[in-house]
Structure formats: C-alpha cells, structure tokens
Amino acid sequence: MHNVENSIREAAKKLLSEKKVDLIVGYERGTLPLRTTPCFVDKAEDVRKLVWNENCDANLSKYLLSRKENVGVVAKGCDARSIAVCIFEKQIDKEKVVIIGAPCLGLIDKKKVKAKLDGRELLEATIEDEQIRLKGEGFELVFPKKDFICNSCLTCRHRNPPIYDVFTGEKVSEAEVDEFGEIADLEAKPAKERWEHFKEELDKCIRCYACREVCPLCYCKTCFVDQTMPIWFGKTNDLSDTMIYHLVRAFHVAGRCVDCGACSRACPMNINLREVVKKTEKIMKERYDYTAGLSLEKIPPLGEFKIDDSQEFIK
Amino acid sequence: MDKLGSVMVIGGGVAGVQASLDLADSNFKVYLVDSLPSIGGTMAQLDKTFPTNDCAMCILAPKLVAAGRHQNISLLTNANLKHVEGKAGHFKATLTRRSRRVDEDKCTGCGVCAQKCPVEALDKFNEGLSKGGAVYVRYPQAVPLIYIINKEKCLGCGICEEVCKAGAIRYDQKDEELQLDVGSIILATGFDEFDPSLKTEYGYGRHLNVVSSIEFERLLSASGPHAGLVLRPSDGDIPRKIAFIQCVGSRDATCGTDYCSSVCCMYATKEAVIAKEHMNQIEPTIFLMDVRAYGKDFDKYIERAENEYGVRFVRCRVSSIEEVPETRNLKIKYEPEDGKLIQEEFNLVVLTVGIKPSESNKELAEKLGVELDKFGFFKTQTFTPISTSKPGIFVCGVASSPKDIPETVTQASAASTGVGELLASARGTLVKKKEYPKERDVRGQPPRIGVFICHCGINIGGVIDVPSVVEYAQTLPNVVHACDNLYTCSSDTQEIVKNRIQEYGLNRVIVASCSPRTHEPLFQETIKEAGLNRYLFEMANIRDQCSWVHMHDHKAATEKAKDLMRMAVAKAREIEPLERVALGVTRRGLVIGGGLAGITAALALAKQGFEVDLIEKNKELGGFLRKIHYTLENDDTQEYLRAMIDNVYSNELIKVFLNSKVENVSGYVGNFKTTVTLDSGSEVKRELEHGIIIVATGGEEYHPNEYLYGKDHRVLTQLELENRITVAADEKFGNVVMIQCVGSRNDEHPYCSRMCCGEAVKNSLKVKEKDPEANVYVLFRDIRTYGIMEEDYKRAREAGVIFIRYEEENKPKLAKIKSEGKEDLQVSVFEPIIQEDIIIDADLLVLSAAVIPPQENGTLAKMLKVPLNEDGFFLEAHAKLRPVDFATEGIFVCGMAHSPKPIEESISQAKAAVSRACTLLTKDTIEAEGIIATVNPNRCTACELCMLVCAYNAIEIEETKRGKVAKVNSALCKGCGACAATCRCSAIDLKGFTDMQMNLIINTLR
Amino acid sequence: MKFNPKILGFLCNWCSYAGADLAGISRIQYPPNLRIIRVMCTGRIDPVLPLEALANGADGVIIMGCHPGDCHYMTGNYEAERKIKMLKKLIAPLGLAERLHVEWVSASEGARFAEVVENFTNQIKVLGPSPLRQEKLDLSKWEGIQAAKEAVEDFRLRALVARERKIIEEGNVYGEEISQEEFDRKMDDALTAEYIRNRIYLILEKEPTSIKQLSKRLNLSSKHVLDHVVLLRRRGLVTVDKIEDMTPIYSVLKR
C-alpha cells in the first residue's frame, strides 16, 4: 500500500512540475482515526500530504464537476468509473483531467466499526496484515479487516480503475463475486413484503439530501424535488413523497450508478440506500448487458435502443 | 399558349396520393381523381408491409389525411374521366362524378346511417369476407370520410334519411359533369389483382379453403373480418398448415402474363411471417420457382422468415389441388427438384395472385391518346420511366409495370418532377393563399375558455347526457361559455363558434366531440379565422372513445365525458399560443455524385429554375454508367450519357466540381453550408450555400477474389464482358459460362445486387446475337428478372442460353485442366434436379460481380448525420413511404447510393429526390412545427442525453454566457417529445404537451 | 289428460272486441279457451307481444281486428297484418307458425267471431300442447323463440316491417316500384340472419362455444355460422374467449 501511496505522490509531483495539471485532488489524513479528507494540492512540494489507504472513501469525481483548470485526480475503481460517466455526459472535460488510477483494497465501513465500539470513543486505529486494531480508553480490539469492509466493496468487480491516465501501484486481482447477491433475498419476497420493507426503511428518511449531495452523478442544477412549474412531487417527509424521491433518484442514476456506496455512507439515518440503487445496476446488466463507467464511448442504455430489446412487460 | 399551374392525378392509391402531395407542396393546384368513393387504393387494404412489417394503415393514414385537407388538393372521388382534349401545358378534361346520394358538404361521417341500414351488402374492402350496409364507407379511416349509398343494394326504405340528423342524404342527387383545365396529367391507376378462378386447376371458387392472397391479407389484418385471427373460411378454425402457391397469374404465358409481378415472393413471405406471428403453431410453406428477394434488405427478410420463423420454401410448380370432402383440407401434389412426386395435405391454400394492369387502362389510353404495352400497362422507355408516349402525360407506380410500394412512391415523386419541369413557369399561379385576420395576442390574459359540446346527431347525445355535461362544464374554472351543438363540425356551427369567440371574448376553445385525429385541423382553422392562434384549442374525445364504446352504460359514459371535460379544461387553462417559425430557404441545391442519378437530379433541378452545385469525385461525370453500353431494350446508353453530360455543361444554372469531395457540412434544412475541396493539382476549398442536399454517390463493381479473377485473362466481370462485346467486331465466343451472385448474397455482402440477373440475361442475349454458335451457360441461385424483364429471361432461354441453378452451399468450382500444352478452364456445378455434377469447359468465365457501396459513404454519412444500413448503403427515412428522404430534413438520397439498381430505377429515384427537394426549394420560407421541444437553459446541464435519443439530430449544444446548453433546431424538431421525457433535469419541455399541462391533467382525478 | 288449450287473443277495441261483445249479447256459444286482451287497435300490437305470449306457453295466439278499410285509425290493421306475416315467417322454422293467427272480425259479426274462435281452438287442439309449455319444455324451441324475440326487439326488422307497406304501395325513396317478392327477398334475408345471430348469441351466452359446435347445434354450415359470428364480433357482441388447439371458442360481451 505504501508503494501505491508513493507512486501516487510521484505521479502527482510529476504532473504538477511538468505543468500538466494545475491541481491534484487526492486524500489527506483526517483528524480522526479511520478518516481521510479530500485535499487539493497545487504545489509539487505538497504532494507528501497525499495518502492512500482503506479510508480514502470520498468519491472525488464530485470535485471535478465543471472545474475550469487542469486537474489530476486520485481515483479508485469506482471513482474512475463515475469520472468516466461524467466525461461521457460532458460534465468533466476529458482534456482537462488526468486520472491517477490506484488499485482499491476495499474501504472500511465506519458504521460497521462504530457498531463494534458500543458507543466507546475510538482514539486510534491501525490496519495491518488484514487485521484492524481499534484502541480507545481502556480497550483494544482486534478484528479481521474483512469484517469492516463496505458492502459496496464486497461486491465490487472493478477495484482497478478501468479508465485511467496513470496507473499507480500494481493491479490487484478482481474478485469473482455475486454482484447482485445482496438484493436477491429481497427480490424473492412477495411484493407486499418488499413494500413493507421499503416503507419501514425509507420512513426513516429526513429528506436531508446528503445522498444527493454526495453522489457524483447528482449534478442537476435544480433537482427534480426542488423544481416548480410544475411541482411534480412534494418535499415533505410524507412516506409517499419520500418513496418517490428515492425511486426517482434511483431512476436517474440508472445506467450511470457505479455503486461507489457514497449515498449509503453519507446517510445520517443509516438507510441502506444502496439497496434501492443496486437494483438499477442489476436491471441494466440483465436487460441491456451494460455496466456503467467502463468505457468513454459506449452509449448508456437509456440513450439508445435495439429493435429486439426485451419487452415481456408490454402487451 | 400559356401553361397552367394545375395537374390532374388519376388514381388515389399511394402513388396518386404521393404525387399529389409533392405537387401541392411545391405550389401546383392538384385535382386528385379516384373512381372509388375514397382514396387509399390497395395499400389501405394491406395488413403489414415488407420488409419492416410496418402496419400499412398506420403509415398510410397520415398521408391520406394530409391529402384530404391540403389546401392545394381537390379530391374528386367517385369520379371517372370522360373526355380529354388539348396538349401539354393545357388539357381540358371532362369528368363524371357519380352521385353518392349523399351531400358531401353536409355528411359528417358520423356513420349513423350505416348503423341503421337494414340492408346487408358484402364488404368489398374486406374482399367480401364480411358485411356492411348499403350505405357505407370503404373503410373506417376513409378519406374523405363521406358515406355513399350503394344504389344496387339499396332498398330505398328511407331510414338513413330519417336518422341522418345532418340532413345529408340526397336520394335525388344526380351524376354531374365537371370540366377541368390542367397543365398536365399523371396516371396512377395502380393495378387489378389477377383473378385466381382463371387458373381452374387450383380450385379457387370451388374449394372453400383456397383463398387469394389479398383475401388472406384481410384475414391477417387486425381490422379484417376476424379482427386479426387467421381463420379458414370453411369452419373458422385456425389453419395449421398453410400452403402459398406462387406465381398465380405471373410468369405464365397461358394467362397472357409473361411478366413477373415483382412483389409476390416478398408479400407471400410477409403473409407467412405475419401468420406465424399471429399463431406460432401455424406452419407455412411457400411453393415457388425462384425466391425473388431483389430489393433492399429483402434477402435478410427471407432469411429471417426461413430461419427465425420457420417458413418453408419449396421450389417447384404445384401440379394439382384436391379437396378432402370431410375435412375440407386440401391435398397438394407437387414435384420438388429431386423429381419425386409428393402429396401433402394442407388446411388452407393461399393463391399468391399476380398483378394485372388496371382494367381501366385501355379506356384511359384511348381517351388520352397514350400507348399501352402489350400487357396493358402504360408504355414507358428506359430513360424516361415516368413519361407516357404523349407529352405532358406522366405515369407512375404499377400503372406502368409491376413494382412494390417504395418504387411506386419513388415514381410518384418522380412524376411530380416531370410535371415540375414541364410547368415550372406556371408554378404557383393557380394556388390561392388563404388570408386570416391578424392574430389576437392573448398572452398574459387570464384564460377565457369556451366549450362546445357536440351531440353528433345521436352518436353522442344518444348515450351521453349532453346537457348535464354542458352544465358541468360551466362550473369548471375559467370556462366562460359552454353550449351544445347538434353537429359541431357542420359549417353553420363553425360560424356559431366564431361568433361566440367574439361575443364572449374567448381565448381558449374546447370542442368535446369526436377524434382530434380527424377533426382538430378543422376546428383549429375555425378559431384561426376568428383571430385566435390555432394552438389555443383542445379537444375532448367523447364519441370515439366514450359514447361509442360504452353504448349500454349511459351513466358511466356521462361520468366519463365529464372527466374528459375536466381534463380538457385543465389542459386548456395552460395552453399558450405557439408560433410556427418561418425559416428562410436558400434556393439552390447541392448534388453529391456525378453519375447517372446525380446528373439526372442536377438537370431536373436546373430545369425547374434552381441553381445546382454538382460534385463529382472523379475527373469526369458519368460514374457507373460509363461502363454500361446497352440495355435489354437495346438503348444506346453511352449516347444517352453523352447527351446528358452535354446538357449539364451547357446549363448555366449547374456548376460542376470535378475531382472534388465534400469536406464539411453544417447548417440545416433550407440553410446548409458545405465546404468542398477541389483537387486540381493544388487543393482549393470552396464554401457553398444551399437549401437542400441530394446524395447520389453511386455504387461500384465488386472486384472478385473468386474464380481466378485477375489471374486469368479468360475470367471477366459482366461489365468487362459488355465492354468486350461492344468493342470487338465479330468475335467467336465459344463456351461462355456466367456465374451469378459473385460477391452478393454471401457473408461479406449479404444483399442481392439486383441488377446482375438482368445483366447476365442481357449479355447472354448479346453474345448469342453476335455469335449464334456460342454456348452460354448461366449458373444462378435464383433468377431475379423481376417485372417485364421476365420476358427477356424467357427470350434468352428460347435463344438457347442454358440456365443451371446452384445451391449456396454448393457453389460452382473452377479448375484449370492442362491439355495439349494449354490450360483449359473447367467449371463444375452440382445440378440439383439431376443431382449430379455438370462439367463445362469454359472459353470465357463471366462473373456477375456484386455492386458495392463506395468507401466514402461512411465519412459522408457522418458529416451529414444520416445513417447507413449494415451493407454500407444510405438508409432512407422509411423503407416504404419515404424512399428518398432522410429523417433529417432537407437531405435526400437517390440511385445506387441507396442500393444497387438498374438505370430506369436510378433515374426515377433521382427525379423523386428532386421532387422532394422542390417541396422545400419552391418556398420562400419553411414553416417549422409549432409543437416542438424547448430548452430551459437555467436547468440544462448539457449532458447530451437528449441528443442521443433525438431521431432527427434536432438538438445541438451551444456555448452561451451561462455555459453550454442544449438548443433545439426548430427546423428539424418534429415534436415527439422523446428528449423531454429523457431529460433528468426537466430542462427540455414539449410545447403543446408541456409538463405543466400533463401534471394538471393527472391532477384532475377526483 | 284431455288437452285444454290456452289461447290468447289481442282484439281491437272498435271492431273485434265489439264483435265479441255481440257474440255474448247474442248468447252465441264458443269454446272457453280464449283469454282476451283488449287493445285500441291491432296496429298497437308490438311484434314482441305475440312472441312473448308464445314464449310463456300459450298454445295459440290470435289477433283480431277490423276488416281492411274499416280501421278506426285508418291503417293500423294493415300494419298489423304485415307484422304478423313477418312473425309467422320468423317462427316457422320452430313449427310455431300455425299457432299464430290473424282474423278480421267486425262489430256486427258476433257469429263469425264465435266461429273463428271455434276454428282456431280446434286447430290448436289438433296441433296439441305448445312445445313451450312449462311442463314439457322443448329447450331448443325455447331458445328459438327467445332468439326470435330478440330479433324483433332489434331495430333492423322493425325498421323494415314498418316501411313495408309504404314501399310496396307507394314505391321507394327513388320513386321506384318495389314488388312484394323483391321486398320479401330482402325481408327474408334479414329475418333469417337476425334470427340465427340471436340464436348464436344466446347459445354463446350460456357457454363459450366453437364454430363447429354452433354449426351442429344450429344445423347450419360452418361457413354460414362463421359469417354470422364475424358480424356479431363487428357489432361488439361476441368475442374470442380462448383458442383451444387451433379452434377459437367464442363468448358474448354483454349487450
């Protein structure tokens, strides 16, 4: 991992000193354990700030939207994919961005960590040899790292960025995982039970829009829930309005969502939002054999059609 | 004598309608004459069309409606030509309009008369498979929608008069005579179907379950007698095994129909496929001689029929059909190629009837003084495929020879160009522009809605409680006036509507009556006459979709009518006047490609007074045609070409750019800008401005890799042979072996090159003519000498040319055999009838090489933003009805750029492209649609998704002060709204069907 | 048990009813099987009414009105005559035609009235009990009479019969003469067609049925049945219920 970090710094340094970019967007250590924050480096000497670890969880593509200067960006598999989507959608200028791709080792899910701490404050955390050591006032716990990996990473098949300009470190092998296994049980349930499930889950929503703000693909100037003339759907936390908000958001990211998991991580009410958007990924895969963010040229499913597309639902 | 700017088109089928529309759209006055009471011809009877399986009525109806309400077209239905005198430029025609016994001005088409008529007559439109009244319309969507009394069947009971609230029945109406002065005449008389009872051996008329293919077409149709179920006549069962017998009345000297009807192989296959789609258990078998799938994308269709649908093709002539008395099944005896006689039982037999010249042709020919060919089609020549023997009289479609719909439509447009060339000086002299009062600006004013609710005689009023709906409408917001009318569409009510608009200061009008599809334009016209923008109008369909479909539940129907009223008011409150933007037109054309099609197009444009830039990539004009020296009719093609080229160079309006290619194209319909690079030593760039583009990039002869071509001087292509025949004085040919489909119908070029069969027949005849001792062998897969060419095929056989069929998987083989110090060419081919290899020593091996699209098509297509098909030819907007248009307005295609084709078809297409272009070039401005998409730049993120879903390339991204935003080109937008529904940001909306309006409609639920 | 026919009579107020009264005043005896309904004029007798009576098990129905030319309302009896002629044609295939009868009896013909009743009663006695009697209902005939009723309920037959006299006597709307034979041909076509269509409808109403089964039930060729079904589908009365093997099974849509 350290060699990845070093090569990120080297690549960043090179780009900055050769004036290929004006700015590097990457991660720096956070003030709390298991945290990093996005950082912006515009001087070659500052590249030491850049870190690379299992806590680099923010999807930095959000920071590239409508940027005017030339930017180098540190990107995991999912980040690079959402960048690719944004490039296709002309929200990021391909000519102005240099993707410093790095292999992802899987992110630590702070919510999973928190659950193990039973309310105790975490003061220090170290990750070594696939183990995570958590220290605090009067306790020290050791767990296998895999217990804390984000669900989105557990089903990830693109840990190596499929699109990049510079690749740092060595490519990791991609896991053969059941991409959509997470929602299989839910799908198998009768409609009524699914309804009850989502009702319960989404009823928790307080309409803070953290999911939207963090999503690299939510770049509309005016979100549909904020629109007037007409007001299609209410902004209340009436269950119907909330359900529809999440439904439409899922529809809007259909064929674009790369399952970076940012929405779920951002949700203060701990709603498993991935459960909603994951379905869109599955629909795209099954109906149109499409996975978002793997190409800069391929037209996403909702932008094209085939004469023999599936239409079993049409009479 | 002055020329007249008016035209009489005889025949209201798809050919006549297309010709009329093109002429009317390019400022000629048109009289469209049909002997039937409504237009639509045979195509209206068809279920679906090959090779796209489009619903015929869905694609035809809009054209019929357009013709029906075109300001420059007068429909003269139920009329026959009586007498004509005069000559090109000014004909005087006398017509007889047979009485309908219905007042055309008063009939609203509501159909109560037919509902109540106590007499039943066979429905001819359904080929007698169902019944209608003695007062009827041919088909529900008939244009004009005016009823007619069949006097033969009518009892004269008087009921229709009693029930007709519009007072339209006129029992005493007489036939009337009509005089027309027209500058030109177009014959589009279509065809008759061959009467299958003449082929007695097939038992049509004796065996119930033997039907003609046109009857079967109706059986298949969703609007046919069985509403889309395929049922056999004897007992109403679905026939499991269906036999199609091809060439009934085609390629048959015994019936005097030596020609090929050109369409039957395809339409029978289509019928088989559709039957299969209706019911998968159906097993269709087609008995045929050759599979004549010579058209664009036809072979693919046949392959799908065979492999995906399981349609069985059996090559043979059927010898007899016998009925099994108990089951009424049919036993067919046939002899397939291997010679074993087989008997097979079928549940239904379809006789694929051929095309016969229209019965009326003879009489017309006499009255008009034009010549017919020996079959009774109007006679034309290779280089003038749309001209009859008499100047000023043109012909199109099947009236001149059997052809399918796209070619018919092509010829119709081409005929319109023929007229345009003749009458260019008189264009626009006989069309009147309607004047309207100045539009009242209602923007910003609160809606004042007027509601007019129609009883439609008893059609609505008999089911729905109209007064209560009126009362209800009065309670709805912004409704300031609501009333009911007996017939809202009658001319007196139109006056009432106009008066009420003034009286109540109405600024939105709602009519609750029938379908906007038929009546919206009428009411829009009315409010326009009253000074309102035509879009300030909304309809509630309380008849077709309410009273007629809930006839027995008056209460629910009334409730529904009120709901529909509320929905209409909700929308009307939000409707705004829309503008049809007028766009300027550069009255100049650009033709890309200087072959036959390009030259023809350029000359046709110039003859109508338009300047043309003609771009040719080579150093001289002529293209593919330079290599063709004669035709089957022995025309001298080179002489023709020389004359045409001379005409081009001597025409001041045409500018020729040789050694040139298109570098860049920008702009849109009416306003294109093209950069052309001239390679004359040093490169020069020229900027050209023009209103339309015609793509005529032609085709090329495939350079075979097969059969030692290029490696042995005795192996030639057909074109090379042709050259040799022309150059050589008296050559001895010896054994000439021709191999068909070299480079065609294979994996690399899966299509048929269409012209090679004709070429082979032509050249074999020529070889035989030059050297009667020569032996000519033609090795073929299917002989596709469609149409009148079939005769030449017969002529070749009679001249001793030997035709041997080979199977695709068993292609002929070529070997070099050493003997006496030289190498002989030896061709071996497996003959499927005798099931043996035949070996022929060849002195000449002639390859019928494919026609392939030029490489540059790809780049040009990208520049023009128009599509190519899988084979690399340009793909037209619609395979059937828009054969020379692209979806992108203002760009047209013709000749071999579209697909391989013989000379006369290229000429027709070129002229057709010009006709389509003239509908634009003859205008000072083009009116854009009012209902178009519009962008809210504050919301647009320029993600380009809308561009991906737009089928018309009508959206582009524009750099503005606020950054990039999408922009809709109102000249190109057709108003489908796909972009609006796709945009995540709701940054695009569709005028006339806005999000606001839709939202309000949805909110009307109570 | 001895057959005691039930006969229903529709008598016009001005002639026949008065004739019946006269028979009574004159104490002329006649069989007691007749039940009389007084109507103002035979023209008032809706074609459905006699059929309704038969359907309800009446062994005979007799209509009596004024002699030609005597009608109190000028032409009511002429209209009645044609209607009854139509009805007789309609029910002839059911063997019921002889159970329906028209006679002209004037106010002064008391004796004739008794004679007519006597004759008709005897005629019915010979015919025996109606196959539509509750106790021995012939199902196919019952279906037939229902179909006949539906047929005359409908516009088409009524419209034709209502105009028959005018057309025959005064010519049609084109001023052409139409012979009785010519008119009858059209009328007969309509009668047969409407009758069969209603039979088909009633059969299908009970249970979904195929063309071939219908053809057996109605003893008609499948081709004919199919033609009628096509029309019924066009009228929106019949639809395809399902397809069994390769045979469509039809069912009704509610009227």
Place this chain on the structure above:
Amino acid sequence: MKPAEKEWTPKILAFLCNWCSYAGADLAGISRMQYPPNIRVVRVPCSGRVNPYFIIKALQRGWDGVLVSGCHPGDCHYISGNLVARRRFAVLKDLLEYLGIESGRLNFSWVSAAEGEKFATVVKEVVEKVKALGPAERLVKR
C-alpha cells in the same frame, strides 16, 4: 348509501400515442367495440413523450392504474420514440415493482392504428387486473 359502501370502480389513466394507439382507440369506437368505462385517455404525440414522472405522479395522485400505449416497434411515427421509451418503461416498471408496487397497476402495450379490437381487449384486461387489486394505496399521497 354511505360513501364507504359505494361501489368502488377503478380509474385508470392511459397515455396513448397520437399515431397508433390513439388511432386504435378511435377504431375501437368506430367499430363500436364495447369496453369498460374506467379509462381516461391522455393523448401524447408519441409514447416517447411519456416521462416517468407522469406515471409516478398518477400513482401518487391515486389513479388505480396506468396504461401507456404506443406504436409497435418499427411503426413509430417519430422513427424510434417508442423504442427509446421501451427501455425507460422497462427500468421504471422493474424499479416500481421492486419497491413493492403491484405490477398490475403499470401497464404497457403496443396497439396499432388497425388494432381496434386489441385496444378494447387491453383495456378490458387492465381494468380486470386493477379491479382484482382493489383501490390504489401504496404510493398514494393522502
């Protein structure tokens, strides 16, 4: 009769494309084919115009069912509007069903201008399906 006892009849909102399905509905009328009166038609130029919002809003507003009908593939008056829409509808339908909305409330069909009978049949089937489901509840905003 108390409102609660009043017999519930479903209300179904139908978006029909102008060129095929609306024409098919007209043909059903011209042919006098009878179908249940529960449907309210909104004419749109093309099935491609139908924004998912229309459908979702209808469900939220309390329409018991929605029908969207357009031209058969290949017949679209606007070349490919229906084909673009088909994907949109597939995704929307899958998603709504996944959330637990009864599938019978969302209906799609291709009806050509010649298929009057098919239109009537489609309406009948949709009405029956929705009747079986009862009044809309899920997603309805009260």
